[in-house]
Amino acid sequence: MVTAKRDETPAVDQLAELKLICMENLLEAPGVRVYFKDLDSRFLLVSKGCEATVPVGLSTKDLIGKTDFDFYSREHAEAAYRDEQDIIASGIAIENKLERETFRGRADAWVSTTKMPLRDAQGGVIGTFGITRDVTAQIKAERDLAYQVLHDSVTGLANRYCLMDRLTQALVAMERRSGHLAILFLDLDHFKEVNDTYGHDAGDLVLAEVARRLTTLSRRTDTVARLGGDEFVVLCASLSDEDDASLVAQRIVEGIRVPIERDGLEFAVTCSVGIIETSDPRADPEDLIRGADEAMYEAKASGRDRHRVYDPALHFASRANHLKIELDRALTNQELFLLYQPLFSLDDQALVGVEALVRWAHPELGVVAPDDFIPFAEQHGLIGAIDAYVLNEACRQLNEWTTREGWPSGFTMAVNVSGRELSNSGFAGLVSDALRRHDIAPLRLCLEISETEFIGGWAEIQETLESLTALGVRIALDDFGTGYSSLAHLQRMKIDTVKIDRSFVENIGRSDRDREIVAAVTAMSHALGMSVIGEGVETDHQLATLAGVDCDQGQGFLMARPMSADAVVALVG
Ligand code: C2E
Numbered sequence: 001m002v003t004a005k006r007d008e009t010p011a012v013d014q015l016a017e018l019k020l021i022c023m024e025n026l027l028e029a030p031g032v033r034v035y036f037k038d039l040d041s042r043f044l045l046v047s048k049g050c051e052a053t054v055p056v057g058l059s060t061k062d063l064i065g066k067t068d069f070d071f072y073s074r075e076h077a078e079a080a081y082r083d084e085q086d087i088i089a090s091g092i093a094i095e096n097k098l099e100r101e102t103f104r105g106r107a108d109a110w111v112s113t114t115k116m117p118l119r120d121a122q123g124g125v126i127g128t129f130g131i132t133r134d135v136t137a138q139i140k141a142e143r144d145l146a147y148q149v150l151h152d153s154v155t156g157l158a159n160r161y162c163l164m165d166r167l168t169q170a171l172v173a174m175e176r177r178s179g180h181l182a183i184l185f186l187d188l189d190h191f192k193e194v195n196d197t198y199g200h201d202a203g204d205l206v207l208a209e210v211a212r213r214l215t216t217l218s219r220r221t222d223t224v225a226r227l228g229g230d231e232f233v234v235l236c237a238s239l240s241d242e243d244d245a246s247l248v249a250q251r252i253v254e255g256i257r258v259p260i261e262r263d264g265l266e267f268a269v270t271c272s273v274g275i276i277e278t279s280d281p282r283a284d285p286e287d288l289i290r291g292a293d294e295a296m297y298e299a300k301a302s303g304r305d306r307h308r309v310y311d312p313a314l315h316f317a318s319r320a321n322h323l324k325i326e327l328d329r330a331l332t333n334q335e336l337f338l339l340y341q342p343l344f345s346l347d348d349q350a351l352v353g354v355e356a357l358v359r360w361a362h363p364e365l366g367v368v369a370p371d372d373f374i375p376f377a378e379q380h381g382l383i384g385a386i387d388a389y390v391l392n393e394a395c396r397q398l399n400e401w402t403t404r405e406g407w408p409s410g411f412t413m414a415v416n417v418s419g420r421e422l423s424n425s426g427f428a429g430l431v432s433d434a435l436r437r438h439d440i441a442p443l444r445l446c447l448e449i450s451e452t453e454f455i456g457g458w459a460e461i462q463e464t465l466e467s468l469t470a471l472g473v474r475i476a477l478d479d480f481g482t483g484y485s486s487l488a489h490l491q492r493m494k495i496d497t498v499k500i501d502r503s504f505v506e507n508i509g510r511s512d513r514d515r516e517i518v519a520a521v522t523a524m525s526h527a528l529g530m531s532v533i534g535e536g537v538e539t540d541h542q543l544a545t546l547a548g549v550d551c552d553q554g555q556g557f558l559m560a561r562p563m564s565a566d567a568v569v570a571l572v573g
């Protein structure tokens, strides 16, 4: 009798008996099918696990002497026979072959099979043996998962991920053929009302019906996708030059308009469709979807229940609209923040103040520079709120700093204001409120107005400038040299400081002419009682030249970049 205790290797003479016992166990094992076949692929021996494949009323014993042709579909039996004969001829195993087993009169199954040559004691091949596992459940789970990854669960349509994949493929395919593709972006009109009035089940029902109609209304080669909510996309990937996507869109708009009747209720929904077409294989998929989306918005804006074709001019307008909404949000969510760029006296290199520079911490784009949103905000009436925020925050910060022990005396805060704000009669009041609220001496605040802002005319802002001067705040003309102001005029307008634009400072090292201009501007400004700041100092040479022509202050990356309030504290030491 064989005894195989732990830590004890059986003696050699016991091995043969042990093998037999193992074999018997294997043949009795559930779940796995083990079978041995002769050279003609007839069953010699089969394990209990093979019961699963034996037709009802027969047992595994009935398999002996039979072949696959007696139980399986012809196709499957032929494939198995071919494999086995190959193994017999080559002596090489086939491992983990995934195949679909098709039985006669029974449901199909997915199996993973390994087959090997069956050898006698001398090593001669006397048949084959195989081990087969039913993997139907795993395959089904994998397929379900793949389906879920690519499809929307409410409608069964392709989802965004699947759509983007097909769109990318369609663009690639366009490299090899003529024609074009169209994207139809569809959004249901007032769908929220269906959900709110009849509940989400009714909403889902409507979505499913819309999905069904879209599938019927489009071609078999089109991809119909649901992006989420009540947004759908139809990708017409293989349009010929003559095909007109507008006709497809028209059909869809009319098809959706037909009321949906369910459970005695009638839902009347309409949709708005935006179309974008391209024949450029290098077009960016995301841009295309965005363009179609924008055209859809245009369809909504022009009355809904219709389609519109993408137009680049409209693209700009709707981008502007989008940015306006985002900026509004930035103001309410406090996404704006300030950095401070130090200004230094050129006499003794002492830190004399900072300029507040606004930034936008956009949730998706990261930190956005002012040049990317200030001009836009000015155009769309949002600059007032931004300037008010900056003014208030800069004054609050200035108060916090200057009440610290040892803070440099006479430290100033420069704040940029838009010309548009200066023509607003309430602006001086806003400034005086901020000064009072944060207990700031007016002299410490310097308002910078860009020279380009004055092109509109001084008359409009004269009143505000006078009120500001009366308050005691200082006024600097920013970016001097980019506009057309004469210095004498600036003096009459009570400008205290001229900030020479970076473009001049940049060139003073290279061009004698610019150096002369800077020298002349400085001398004249001084003669007229105005101080001068050089902006955008990046090199030692520029700094030395500015100091050499008697410029009062300098600001630039050479000395310090715009920095956080904490960094300013560290700099002051
Ligand atoms: P600005 O008032 O002329 O501000 C100076 C700009 O030059 C800042 O750019 C600053 O970072 C940059 N700069 C400073 N030194 C150097 C240098 O050495 N080299 C170079 N290449 N650049 C330097 P920033 O912060 O991007 O501001 C751009 C413009 O946006 C400002 O020009 C100003 O006109 C406007 N701006 C900034 N903050 C505000 C604000 O709060 N309100 C308004 N209305 N406009 C603002």
Ligand code: MG
Pocket: 355, 416, 448, 478
């Ligand atoms: Mg400035």
Ligand code: MG
Pocket: 478, 479, 499, 501, 502, 535
């Ligand atoms: Mg400037």
